[in-house]
Amino acid sequence: MSSVRPKRSDVHHPEPDGQVVPKLxxxxxxxHRGVCGALPGDDLLRLSKISVRKTLKSGESVVCDEDDVISFSNVLNGVVKLSKLLPDGRQQIVGLQFAPDFLGRPFRAESHxxxxxxxxxxxxxxxxxxFESMMRxxxxxxxxxxxxxxxxxxxxxxxxMTLGRKTAREKIASYLLMIARHSAPQPPSGQGVAIxxxxxxxDMADFLGLTIETVSRQMTALRKAKVIEFDSARAVRIPSLRALERAAGE
Amino acid sequence: MSSVRPKRSDVHHPEPDGQVVPKLxxxxxxxHRGVCGALPGDDLLRLSKISVRKTLKSGESVVCDEDDVISFSNVLNGVVKLSKLLPDGRQQIVGLQFAPDFLGRPFRAESHxxxxxxxxxxxxxxxxxxFESMMRxxxxxxxxxxxxxxxxxxxxxxxxMTLGRKTAREKIASYLLMIARHSAPQPPSGQGVAIxxxxxxxDMADFLGLTIETVSRQMTALRKAKVIEFDSARAVRIPSLRALERAAGE
DNA sequence: CGGCACGTTGAGCGGCGTCAATTTATGTGG
DNA sequence: CCACATAAATTGACGCCGCTCAACGTGCCG
Known part of the structure; x- marks a missing residue:
């Protein structure tokens, strides 16, 4: 399920102040923003020598259910879905990881x-x-x-709260709001926020506890209510964040 | 909202090995099982001198929404509900804390x-x-x-997963299972597990994303299906944990 | 062009919510 | 102890939101 292409990295060079910062x-x-910011130069070097860059194509998995976790990661870019599976196949996405999030479950197997x-x-x-030794x-x-x-x-x-108490419409709005808040801030264009x-x-359905059809219908409903506009099926503009917040029940 | 009765405690005495352990x-x-186990005798003493026992009656709140959190706590016994509120009054319980859980959100206000x-x-x-200084x-x-x-x-x-993908029946079963797993282990009586x-x-409804009526109906349904037996409305026996797990969709 | 994944839309049904009545627990004062 | 009041829990009737099943549209790639 997971075919990755590692690339060993031990290149590094000294920084202006004499501190050694690995080139990688x-x-x-x-x-800067993630966990590595905690490390002084020598620890960073130690870690970088044993770290590898990996590129995952869409759908490839980092850690499979029940696998022993043999590695931790930082997300450099893209989005990683964390999901759980019921024996009968029902699926729930329990989290999304963006850069520069840390990926992994210290002190324990990855809890299925x-x-x-x-x-x-x-x-x-x-x-x-x-990594756990460095944590100690x-x-x-x-x-x-x-x-x-x-x-x-x-x-x-x-x-x-979203899963347990919100309507399908509010769930969709909450999701769009969450994505908007995770998006890079944009120059005020007067045309609303594009995400x-x-x-x-x-996947939205699995994240929100809905079906594909309901997701599609409520996206359409939000468009007709002029809360969002479609640039494509995978890109929307939000004329008013306030209106979207109201639609999300907040 | 929260009226508590603190009782200052600075009584302590030396342990057999010379270590000072506060009497409290x-x-x-x-x-032993909670966070205080991490503290050596002198830190424990330092903490115990500034700690107070509190007794909350049912329904009293420890931290109110939007309040600044001025204290942390350990749960000594009983159950604490963590809940969130939507502006229109809808409520969702997002967690239950049992002894000896630590209560509080370090490094930030209590996230509503x-x-x-x-x-x-x-x-x-x-x-x-x-406490935060001791953590450092x-x-x-x-x-x-x-x-x-x-x-x-x-x-x-x-x-x-339970909130997003399970049916009302499965949610109830999952809750009962969770409570059973948090209950003290019982002598094998042959009469099943009593919880x-x-x-x-x-509150079950608010925890499971259901209504009171649905909770009640599904409890009755599980009883009629002989998955549980009622000792009272607040006490049930589970003849077979396996059967309950199956009912929970696991 | 066909093949396929993804997305949208419609018709109909069913699980769970809503509203309401009743029963059962819990407490309180006489 | 009972009478009463109040809250908690159960049960029933009915309606709606979201699921199911199905058809169709759309974009992408060989």
Whole structure:
């Protein structure tokens, strides 16, 4: 299920201030906003020597259900779906990971979770054991992992409200709102916010606890209500975030 | 909303090995299984001096939505509901905390969450600032917080599957199963597992994304299907956990 | 062009919500 | 102890939102 193309990286060079920063990490978002920002130069070097870049094509999975997790990753770009499966095939997407999120479940097997690329994804991947050992040595690293985990817990609980108490229409609006908030801020064009939808209708359904047909119908309904406009099936514009928030029940 | 009766505690005495263990902490579950287990004697003493026991009556809240969180707590016994509210009044319970769970959201305001006692609850409560400072000094303490946060994230994601993809019947069964797994293990009596239900039908509805009436009907349906037996409305017996798991769709 | 995945739309049904009545627990004062 | 009040839980009748099944449209690639 997961065919990836690793590329070993041990190139590095000194920074102006004498600190050694691996070349691979130089322009990496995760080094600034992600967990790697916690690492001093020498630890970063140690980690970069054992880390590999991976490219996943759409649909390829990082960790399969029940697999032992042998590696952690940072998401460099793209979107990773975290999903669960019931024995009879019903599926629920329980989270989306964007750059520069950390991917992995420290101290435990991945709790029956599947991580799959939605669209092409670039990862920076490293061995589990080595990273956990660095976490023990480096409290600041563990602190960052904790901070991210707490944020993900907040997001998961927000989504529980959406799944349990919102109507189909409100669920769709909530999803669009979430994507808009994760999108890069745009120059105020007066034409509203344009966003690309990383998930197919089917994945949106699995994320929102709906069927494909209901997702499609409610997208149409929001368009007819002029809350959104379609550039294509996978790209919409939002004339008024306020109106979308109202549609999301917030 | 929250009227509590604090009782200052600074009594303590030396342990046989010379280590000082505050008297208050001596028989405390949280010291062994909870986060306090991470603390050496002197830190435990420091924390115990600023901690207070609180008793909440059913329905009293620990942290109100939008309040600044001024304290963290350990749950000593009882059950605490974590819930969210939509502007129009719809409610969703996003988690249950049992002893010896840690209660609080480090590094941030409580993300619009309400924590409320379901039945009488005993807490051990301490000032936020002091505890966060101890977290900085003591990586092992932060490590335990991380471990618990990761578990809660797993649980939240499990529940997302339940909320998004299961039928009313399966949701009820999943809830009963979760309570059974949190209950103290019982001597094999041959009469099945007896469990007390900490939530009212209304709270079960808010936890499962259902209405009171549907909860009641599906409880009756499970009884008629002989998956559960009623000792009272708040206490059931489970003849076969396997059968209950099947009813939960697992 | 055909083949295929993805998305949209329609018709009809059923699970769960709504509204309402009744029964059962829980407490409170005489 | 009973009488009464109040809340919690159950049960029934009915309607609607979202699911099912099916047909059709659309874009992409060989």
């Amino acid at each position: 990490c130089e322009s990496c978002e995760a080094r 979770l599947t991580a799959e690329a939605s669209g092409d994804v670039h990862l920076c991947s490293f061995p589990r054991a080595e 040595d480096n409290p600041e690293l563990e602190h960052r992992i904790l901070a991210q985990t707490l944020e993900q817990l907040d997001e998961a609980r927000d989504w529980m 690309d939808l990383p998930l197919s209708r089917g | 902490c001596e028989s405390c579950e949280a010291r 969450l309400t924590a409320e006692a379901s039945g009488d609850v005993h807490l051990c409560s301490f000032p936020r600032a002091e 000094d003591n990586p092992e303490l932060e490590h335990r917080i991380l471990a618990q946060t990761l578990e809660q994230l797993d649980e939240a994601r499990d529940w997302m 007390d239900l900490p939530l009212s039908r209304g």
